[in-house]
Amino acid sequence: MDVTKDDILALLSEVKDPEIPVLDVVEMGIVRDVRLEGDTLHVDITPTYSGCPAMQTITEEITRTLRARGFPKVEVHTVFREAWTTDWMTEAAREKLRAYGIAPPPPVEETHPGLIPLTTIATPKPVPCPFCGSEDTRLTSAFGATACKSLHYCNACQQPFEHFKAL
Structure with missing residues (x-):
């Protein structure tokens, strides 16, 4: 063949x-x-x-x-020897997530830039709403329907949505 x-x-x-x-x-x-x-x-x-x-x-x-x-x-x-990362997702996959109503993950470097000192507590970056694009959103649950997603709410368009976590 x-x-x-x-x-x-x-x-x-x-x-x-x-x-x-x-x-x-x-x-x-x-x-x-x-x-x-x-x-x-x-x-x-x-x-x-x-x-x-x-x-x-x-x-x-x-x-x-x-x-x-x-x-x-x-x-x-x-194969487990190199752990999967959301950075392996194609740009087309990220766009499909957004169109499906799930906020796609940002690049891992943006969320995990290396070692994070325990003394540094930063406000998490807002997750843009996949429906209207607003960053006026809030986390409602650290876990969604699956462990790799979290639940959020958009204050602008008043829609709940899931976010695919950056891993």
């Missing part, structure tokens, strides 16, 4: 994140590597966090999708 890495990544872009169905696993940066060794297609994935409950579903969907497209032997490997 004459297939390129880009061909396989295009197939994997059909696999959606079960928790945020407007995003696929490639644009989220979950798929780290793909390689064809003999007749076995290997896919390396990194969870968005080590306890992510969606990983089993994602693994099953990757396997199902690739088998349906002519790859009978698929092995999905979970």
